Amino acid sequence: MKPIIEQIADHVRAAIAKAVPEAADADPVVKSAQDEKFGDYQANAAMGLGKRLKKQPRQVAQMIVDNLDAAQLVQTPEIAGPGFINLRLKDEFLASSLEAIQTDPRLGVAPATAPLRVVVDFPSPNMAKELHVGHMPPTIIGETIARTLEFAGQNVLRINHTGDWGTQFGMLIQYLRETQPQALANPDSVRVADLDSFYKQAKMKFDADPAFADAARRAVVDLQQGEPATRTVWKSFLHASRQHADEIYARLGVTSTERGESFYNDQLPEVVKELKDSGLAVIDQGAVCVFLDGFVGREGQPQPMIIQKSGGAYNYDTTDLATIKYRLTQDKADWLVYTTDVRQRQHFEMIFAAARKAGWLTDKIRVDWVGFGMILGPDGGPFKTKSGETVKLKNLLDEAEARAQKVVDENSAEFPEAERKQIARAVGIGAFRYADLSHNLASDYRFEWDKMLSLEGNTAPYMMYAYARIRSIGRKGGIDYATLPADTKILLTNEFERRLAKKILQFGEVFQVLVKDLAPNILTSYLFETAQTFSGFYRECPVLQADSPELKISRLRLCDITARTIKLGLHLLGIETVERM
Numbered sequence: 001m002k003p004i005i006e007q008i009a010d011h012v013r014a015a016i017a018k019a020v021p022e023a024a025d026a027d028p029v030v031k032s033a034q035d036e037k038f039g040d041y042q043a044n045a046a047m048g049l050g051k052r053l054k055k056q057p058r059q060v061a062q063m064i065v066d067n068l069d070a071a072q073l074v075q076t077p078e079i080a081g082p083g084f085i086n087l088r089l090k091d092e093f094l095a096s097s098l099e100a101i102q103t104d105p106r107l108g109v110a111p112a113t114a115p116l117r118v119v120v121d122f123p124s125p126n127m128a129k130e131l132h133v134g135h136m137p138p139t140i141i142g143e144t145i146a147r148t149l150e151f152a153g154q155n156v157l158r159i160n161h162t163g164d165w166g167t168q169f170g171m172l173i174q175y176l177r178e179t180q181p182q183a184l185a186n187p188d189s190v191r192v193a194d195l196d197s198f199y200k201q202a203k204m205k206f207d208a209d210p211a212f213a214d215a216a217r218r219a220v221v222d223l224q225q226g227e228p229a230t231r232t233v234w235k236s237f238l239h240a241s242r243q244h245a246d247e248i249y250a251r252l253g254v255t256s257t258e259r260g261e262s263f264y265n266d267q268l269p270e271v272v273k274e275l276k277d278s279g280l281a282v283i284d285q286g287a288v289c290v291f292l293d294g295f296v297g298r299e300g301q302p303q304p305m306i307i308q309k310s311g312g313a314y315n316y317d318t319t320d321l322a323t324i325k326y327r328l329t330q331d332k333a334d335w336l337v338y339t340t341d342v343r344q345r346q347h348f349e350m351i352f353a354a355a356r357k358a359g360w361l362t363d364k365i366r367v368d369w370v371g372f373g374m375i376l377g378p379d380g381g382p383f384k385t386k387s388g389e390t391v392k393l394k395n396l397l398d399e400a401e402a403r404a405q406k407v408v409d410e411n412s413a414e415f416p417e418a419e420r421k422q423i424a425r426a427v428g429i430g431a432f433r434y435a436d437l438s439h440n441l442a443s444d445y446r447f448e449w450d451k452m453l454s455l456e457g458n459t460a461p462y463m464m465y466a467y468a469r470i471r472s473i474g475r476k477g478g479i480d481y482a483t484l485p486a487d488t489k490i491l492l493t494n495e496f497e498r499r500l501a502k503k504i505l506q507f508g509e510v511f512q513v514l515v516k517d518l519a520p521n522i523l524t525s526y527l528f529e530t531a532q533t534f535s536g537f538y539r540e541c542p543v544l545q546a547d548s549p550e551l552k553i554s555r556l557r558l559c560d561i562t563a564r565t566i567k568l569g570l571h572l573l574g575i576e577t578v579e580r581m
């Protein structure tokens with residue numbers, strides 16, 4: 001089913017073509033009405049058309065209305081203000097639209113007819129460290145985007161572009177060479193927690209001791225050139241990190257295929273050569289640089305992207321150039337998505353600009369870089385433990401579950417222990433995810449347990465509870481929603497039923513915007529509004545005690561579709577629902 005907003009836009013577009021053929025290409029500018037008083041949708045094309053055709057906008061609006069053939073969908077349009085066309089959906093149309101999707105698991109959202117190959121780059125952490133709080137956003141945002149695009153019917157390749165290469169490994173290897181030879185002799189004994197502390201010490205030494213820094217850089221070269229002993233150590237480090245990360249991904253229900261930076265190592269010389277041959281890369285002060293239009297330093301001087309340092313070493317930029325080329329030419333991607341913290345904005349802008357100049361990236365390819373802000377501590381400062389350490393992701397997940405367990409134990413003491421445990425898991429991790437996904441991604445936000453675990457407000461527990469409550473209505477009435485007749489008649493007898501029907505039918509248009517903007521808070525806001533609209537409905541409209549059997553079954557169907565909408569929406573956000581809580 002086409003989203004209603006688009007059905008209306010089609011009709012208005014046709015009316016414009018008839019009313020003012022010379023402007024048949026005009027955007028009908030159809031929007032959701034802000035205030036129910038003015039109807040459900042507004043077509044705002046008349047103002048722009050008035051200017052363009054040098055006519056009174058209200059007069060243009062009237063011409064559009066006169067030619068509008070949408071009596072199936074809307075009541076008689078009203079023209080307001082300078083030339084807004086206010087449109088109110090007919091109840092019969094709302095009811096029949098809902099009837100048409102009442103058993104559709106996709107809730108009316110058609111899958112893409114020609115699936116695109118999308119590469120979603122996530123969570124892409126740097127290895128050789130334990131995952132910490134900062135790794136949460138790319139992991140859950142990436143998963144949500146991947147699920148969304150999969151649901152949209154695209155052909156999604158989830159690629160974990162791990163930082164498994166480069167300076168940090170050189171530091172680590174050199175540090176162990178100097179201080180822990182026994183660990184080097186037996187690299188498989190190294191655990192990720194050890195790596196973490198070795199890494200910290202190595203980093204301190206690297207910053208303080210130039211001789212060590214040089215040696216560490218030489219260790220990177222050993223690694224890149226495939227020196228066997230260095231490679232062996234490197235592999236066991238990665239193995240330890242990977243095991244640790246996989247446990248966390250499993251807890252979060254996150255999957256991806258690892259293709260780390262090292263994967264592109266052999267391709268780097270070729271990429272640099274190609275860019276040099278085409279004149280895009282030039283030698284500047286001994287380094288190979290790419291100069292791109294529009295990128296300037298603080299003093300306005302052109303700012304190059306360095307792709308090979310004077311000593312010959314390649315870097316993050318070189319790897320990302322090889323990566324984008326590989327994804328476009330080997331994976332045959334039609335669409336590339338990356339998610340990193342906002343500080344990498346310029347890096348990606350430069351990569352995309354260079355890839356365009358190199359001719360790999362064309363206008364046919366969609367590219368999105370989704371930047372996210374920082375998770376701040378409850379006091380608004382950096383998020384650290386009491387002793388000033390970075391908060392480990394594992395500890396955070398443990399705490400989320402433990403806190404949720406307390407709430408569940410208090411509120412649902414009568415449930416069996418295993419069920420309470422399962423609910424706590426879903427709530428704890430769900431709360432965490434929802435908090436991260438329900439604000440504007442690019443801004444920083446505070447990590448506040450009480451807020452995210454609250455049963456009130458725009459939170460996962462509220463949404464999960466709304467779902468469970470709807471499911472309990474069916475249970476209380478001894479009705480399995482799944483057995484409602486597929487041709488249930490939807491009766492819209494009052495404004496509460498009508499509002500709910502309209503809200504549910506908006507899922508399709510919200511989903512489209514979500515795919516366009518890749519901003520999960522579009523979905524969380526919609527789900528929150530849906531749950532609130534449901535509350536209004538349930539407060540005013542008896543379901544099990546409805547006045548007639550027809551009304552009861554219609555209302556049960558409204559309950560059912562609302563529950564399925566919430567469940568699907570939460571699933572896209574990576575949040576599990578439970579049947580009761």
Ligand code: ARG
Pocket residue numbers: 121124125126161162163320323338339340
């Ligand atoms: N490893 C990087 C980091 O932790 C993120 C990598 C993102 N993906 C990419 N293709 N550069 O900041």
